[in-house]
Amino acid sequence: MNTSEQGFQNKTSSVKVLVTGAGGFIASYLIPELLDLGAEVVAFDIAKNPAGLEGIRDRIIYVRGDLASPADLYRTMMTYRPTEVFHLGSILAGPCDDNPIQGFKINFESTMTLLDASRALNVRRFVMISSIAVFGKDAVEPVQDEAVKNPANVYGQTKLASEHMLLWYARQHGLDTRALRFAWVFGPGRKTGITALYSSLLLDAIANDESLEVTNPDETGDWLYVKDAVKAILTVWQAKEPGQRIYNVAGGVHSIRDVIEIAKQIKPGARITLREGGAAASPYPSAYDDQVFRKETGFKPDYTIEKAVREHLEIVSGKKVVS
Numbered sequence: 225m226n227t228s229e230q231g232f233q234n235k236t237s238s239v240k241v242l243v244t245g246a247g248g249f250i251a252s253y254l255i256p257e258l259l260d261l262g263a264e265v266v267a268f269d270i271a272k273n274p275a276g277l278e279g280i281r282d283r284i285i286y287v288r289g290d291l292a293s294p295a296d297l298y299r300t301m302m303t304y305r306p307t308e309v310f311h312l313g314s315i316l317a318g319p320c321d322d323n324p325i326q327g328f329k330i331n332f333e334s335t336m337t338l339l340d341a342s343r344a345l346n347v348r349r350f351v352m353i354s355s356i357a358v359f360g361k362d363a364v365e366p367v368q369d370e371a372v373k374n375p376a377n378v379y380g381q382t383k384l385a386s387e388h389m390l391l392w393y394a395r396q397h398g399l400d401t402r403a404l405r406f407a408w409v410f411g412p413g414r415k416t417g418i419t420a421l422y423s424s425l426l427l428d429a430i431a432n433d434e435s436l437e438v439t440n441p442d443e444t445g446d447w448l449y450v451k452d453a454v455k456a457i458l459t460v461w462q463a464k465e466p467g468q469r470i471y472n473v474a475g476g477v478h479s480i481r482d483v484i485e486i487a488k489q490i491k492p493g494a495r496i497t498l499r500e501g502g503a504a505a506s507p508y509p510s511a512y513d514d515q516v517f518r519k520e521t522g523f524k525p526d527y528t529i530e531k532a533v534r535e536h537l538e539i540v541s542g543k544k545v546v547s
């Protein structure tokens with residue numbers, strides 16, 4: 225059953241959304257959708273001039289601030305008094321492992337501060353992007369929502385701690401918190417993260433006729449096209465009664481080799497060299513079960529892997545690619 229709020233799109237005129245991580249990959253697709261729904265958007269990021277927001281800067285309020293600074297966060301919340309918070313800002317696996325204290329400051333303490341301010345200001349809904357990094361490599365696949373959480377790295381720990389804090393604020397204070405766990409979100413514009421090289425940047429290289437060596441072609445992961453990730457975020461935000469609050473979201477499991485084959489059917493001249501035996505990029509399981517999210521909200525991705533790869537290549541190369 226689809227429990228999305230009917231007609232919600234027509235009621236967004238008084239909706240003011242704070243988006244953290246606004247200069248990042250996923251936010252660059254989310255913010256235009258929020259604007260199209262009629263929401264006022266306050267975009268928060270540490271970047272001076274995020275490329276992803278070019279073209280919409282005059283339609284948003286941009287706040288340059290640091291997630292590691294409670295003062296920056298409280299000041300932003302108090303100044304703009306958002307009705308909704310979309311917390312996407314974080315640092316990813318490499319930087320978290322390099323500096324765990326900074327990782328917890330940016331990823332976890334920011335969540336606590338924003339939850340605290342959201343409670344004080346009666347925020348209507350608080351949505352966070354978590355990660356399948358909360359699970360350990362040893363989890364039974366397809367990994368279910370309730371599988372044991374045994375993060376393989378500091379990034380996963382920061383996300384798991386944040387998930388617990390969301391649930392606590394819901395239980396203890398009645399704050400309406402929700403979160404989604406993504407795996408390999410791909411699409412034009414993704415530059416960061418340990419799996420970017422063998423997903424988005426690989427497709428960028430094919431689109432740009434650049435050569436690339438792939439040493440882990442048989443590594444598999446769950447590929448979720450960025451527009452479906454945004455659809456999932458809007459779905460969980462609008463869901464009337466998300467029983468579980470935190471959900472896995474899956475696109476489809478594919479090997480890197482399979483995706484290269486799909487890309488080669490669209491662009492036969494792709495200059496990708498496959499070598500064998502390289503280490504896997506991802507320390508996470510490959511396959512996730514998102515049936516609970518789909519059942520509770522009616523969510524269904526719009527993109528097959530073929531359609532997503534084609535669109536990615538077309539956008540990056542700036543032209544229609546013929547098959």
Ligand SMILES: NC(=O)c1ccc[n+]([C@@H]2O[C@H](COP(=O)([O-])OP(=O)(O)OC[C@H]3O[C@@H](n4cnc5c(N)ncnc54)[C@H](O)[C@@H]3O)[C@@H](O)[C@H]2O)c1
Nearest residue numbers: 245247248249250270290291312313314353355406409416
């Ligand atoms: N991309 C994926 O495959 C994926 C998968 C699972 C979860 N996620 C989660 O989704 C969210 C968005 O991911 P993304 O791919 O857009 O990441 P991204 O790296 O493109 O964007 C993150 C943004 O956060 C900002 N940021 C970093 N440190 C900051 C700080 N101290 N203060 C203020 N802003 C800061 C960065 O400038 C960047 O614009 C993240 O929370 C990430 O953990 C992403």
